[in-house]
Amino acid sequence: MISRSTTHDFYLGRGPDAEWIGSIHLGTCACSSVEKIGLARSADEFADLVNSFLHAAEVGQVGEVTHRGHPWPWLWPTSHGTDYTHAFDRGTVWTARRGQRWSMRAGEYIPPGLGETPVVFPHGRDTCGYTGIDAADTVGRRYGPLLGETHRHDLHQLGLRILADLTLPSPGPAPAQLVELRAQLPPHLRYVINAHETTAELEIEVFGYRDGDPAADATAQALTALPALYGWTDPNGAPPRFGTRVLLADDERHLTHPALADRHTRAVLTTT
Known part of the structure; x- marks a missing residue:
């Protein structure tokens, strides 16, 4: 059914x-x-x-x-x-x-x-x-399994959707691919996404790790899968829908980043 x-x-x-x-x-x-x-x-x-x-x-x-x-x-x-x-x-x-x-x-x-x-x-x-x-x-071209209705979104809207999918409870049964991705991301993590319209890139800064944390690399690797989930891939090498760059916040950024001064804030989107 x-x-x-x-x-x-x-x-x-x-x-x-x-x-x-x-x-x-x-x-x-x-x-x-x-x-x-x-x-x-x-x-x-x-x-x-x-x-x-x-x-x-x-x-x-x-x-x-x-x-x-x-x-x-x-x-x-x-x-x-x-x-x-x-x-x-x-x-x-x-x-x-x-x-x-x-x-x-x-x-x-x-x-x-x-x-x-x-x-x-x-x-x-x-x-x-x-x-x-x-x-x-x-x-x-192959379309990502989470593309869904986001095919209408611009990069700013897409960034908001991704932040919601990563940090908020799903309103209903979540797709298996999203469940699998979230399982690789510890629940205490917080995110800032910068949407760069001119370069079609989402820059994702991850808060919640300290320098040298061995789990950080696995998180960064998991987030690099976002373009294949929410966009498309092309074996002939045509441009993807968007690219990602994952940054891990250092100790100083944990203390000084104004966007996440409130500990209840899980995610923030900015655009450049």
């Missing part, structure tokens, strides 16, 4: 020549129709189930629907940025999450193995709305 806001794309076939037949930004309602689509046993049945599902969602106002033949609905250029992609191919329905791999076949988990079908999608650059740094220049 779907219990949170998710995005879905639907295709006939897999690969660059697959036929896109619709998309939906599904609201927080529980909806079993997505699971029913996975039971299709022919391309025609799959297309009919998708069409019925999209029309029902549109009438019931439970999601933002885009039918085939209309412009690509997302700000990201391919289905690599969509939460769930469903495709009918070789007599069954396959599902990929955020373009990572085709891991589900008709509801059955398929473990990684040799000979997997590459996750390649038709390109939507001509109609996608994203206008950031070379954002749609490659179908090879």
